[in-house]
Amino acid sequence: MNFELQTTSDLARAGKIFTDHGEIETPMFMPVGTQGSVKTLSNDNLESAGAEIILSNTYHLYLRPGTLLLEKFGGLHKFMSWTKPILTDSGGYQVFSLSDIRKIYDEGVEFVSHHDGSKHFFTPAKVIDIQRSIGSDIMMVLDECTPFPSDEKYIKKSLELTLKWAKESKERFENNKSLYNYKQQLFGIVQGGVYKNLRIESANKLIELKFDGYAVGGLAIGEPAEIMYEILDYTIPNLPKEKVRYVMGVGTPENLIECISRGVDIFDCVLPTRNARNGQLFTRFGKVNIRNAKYFDDNNPIDKSCKCYVCQNHSRAYLRHLFNTKEILGLHLATIHNISYYLCVIKEARNAILKNEYASWKKETVSTLQTIINGEN
């Protein structure tokens, strides 16, 4: 058993994921460390912020530093000196979003490296092998991430391929072993676009393959939030209660809160790290664009109620000065805050579920998130 469902509050779930690198309390947000580094943050910063797991990326790590080096170091944990769990995305999304030239075959996908133009071929089995070299605690299957919008015929055809690949991934996973002295888990990915019948078919066929957990993919790729929630409304109830549910690439704090109320357990997203580097700070009162002139002499912390290192030590005016003078410290501090804030919200969500007060907590929290937007801050 790799997951324990502790309690529910309506559809929202509090649980625990077990890995050989430690437990993860859910709901949980995974900071994104694409290339073996959560941008601007040291491992100490991540632990202080409350990170229990990070996400890294198969496509990027395969290209740099490469699997040979990762194997030589005994996997990504040792290479980057991160002792807690790691989940790796399969690289499917990156093959489709970063590579200008790619061609899909039944056997896999051919693509050209966005670094040096070199040609590569990912099969479902090869992606498992790469993740064996990485040694991630949770591995993801290779899938085709279809764009939004796509017509039903295209999505149906893509789904067949993705399901074939899922089966091949599971077979490879069962027929080879972890390279290191700990267990790895494998999650399947539900696709099917905006089509209920296809999403349900995808879920059912993946369940037959018995994965350790189930992700919902192909979300947050440009569709309105309401459509994403609708997809979750009919997809999530078709996933087994006793397994982890992961919504990939989502989202804003409000998105997370809405998804949790639909029974999602884990998340990853580049928003807190990427937006930090653009000077956009998340707070419980909404977003603060720290470059804004109105923060010039603002002696308040980013968020008065935040317990992070930055809010305990620095003013908005100082942060704005760092961005204004292009000091790298600004990017670093903004990222510490955003990741701390995300992990704090998710912890509060978990506590609300444990108290069976999720609905009222959600209502109050989402309403407060509108404060700055409504100009009350």
Next chain:
Amino acid sequence: MNFELQTTSDLARAGKIFTDHGEIETPMFMPVGTQGSVKTLSNDNLESAGAEIILSNTYHLYLRPGTLLLEKFGGLHKFMSWTKPILTDSGGYQVFSLSDIRKIYDEGVEFVSHHDGSKHFFTPAKVIDIQRSIGSDIMMVLDECTPFPSDEKYIKKSLELTLKWAKESKERFENNKSLYNYKQQLFGIVQGGVYKNLRIESANKLIELKFDGYAVGGLAIGEPAEIMYEILDYTIPNLPKEKVRYVMGVGTPENLIECISRGVDIFDCVLPTRNARNGQLFTRFGKVNIRNAKYFDDNNPIDKSCKCYVCQNHSRAYLRHLFNTKEILGLHLATIHNISYYLCVIKEARNAILKNEYASWKKETVSTLQTIINGEN
């Protein structure tokens, strides 16, 4: 009394500087935080590395964020939340190095901002006033930093102006007060180029003005190290034993070690921070250019004997990967290491002086610094 000379080892000195923000054990190296931030480092990082004082810059802070904002916050300490001592350079060097258009008058220097082309005029008194707004524990007088090489006639004329400005600085300093509830000190700056008679004249005239400490300026501006040491050989003995001696803008670890043996107490330099961002790491075995392909799979820390966060947690291969993939974390970790290493060397120097073993420590340390250069690493 703002300085206590504890002991000497030949000419090398161990002492303590007293400020209202705490004591500084000397010899000491001051990390450079030009714009109110030591590039890429949080205050926590600085304290962990052993920083007891940082240097900031009058020219830069005057332009951004400006004195009005600094006064509103109660000075730079509060603005950047740094509770230990701060020394500010007068901005003379920046006026001469950063501004394309500047004109020197008897009254001061007119210059154009390197940011927006706006025109400004610094007088010695104004530079004192700006440092009152900043609230630095140690303030520096405005001086003309003459280029190397310059002929004796030019240096002599410049020195007269610099001495006139020093006098005006001291007068202003005595006739106005700290804006905040703590004391500030004022240091004079010995100039005189490579001319012994002018250096000695400069020192003697500054001593008559009774500054709290004495800097030697106009060094490390392109002259060979041997000339710098020669200047210190005849300048330092002319400075009062009971006052702090500060060599500005110096240098490599070897430069520091040589200067300490000539009786210098404090230093500042951008080398550890700037070179870190270029991937050049200082170690006790010499410089490591971490981008070098030979570190690709090197599982050793940057410096095995270093106790810093980076050397305790990360390999050269991981650092190289971060630089190779342009991860900001690479700049951050490299800076932590370089600053930690500088502060560690200076601490070792102090310990050697306290044990009256400076000469033998210096010989051994400088010899080990050649290891990588000689290819033994």
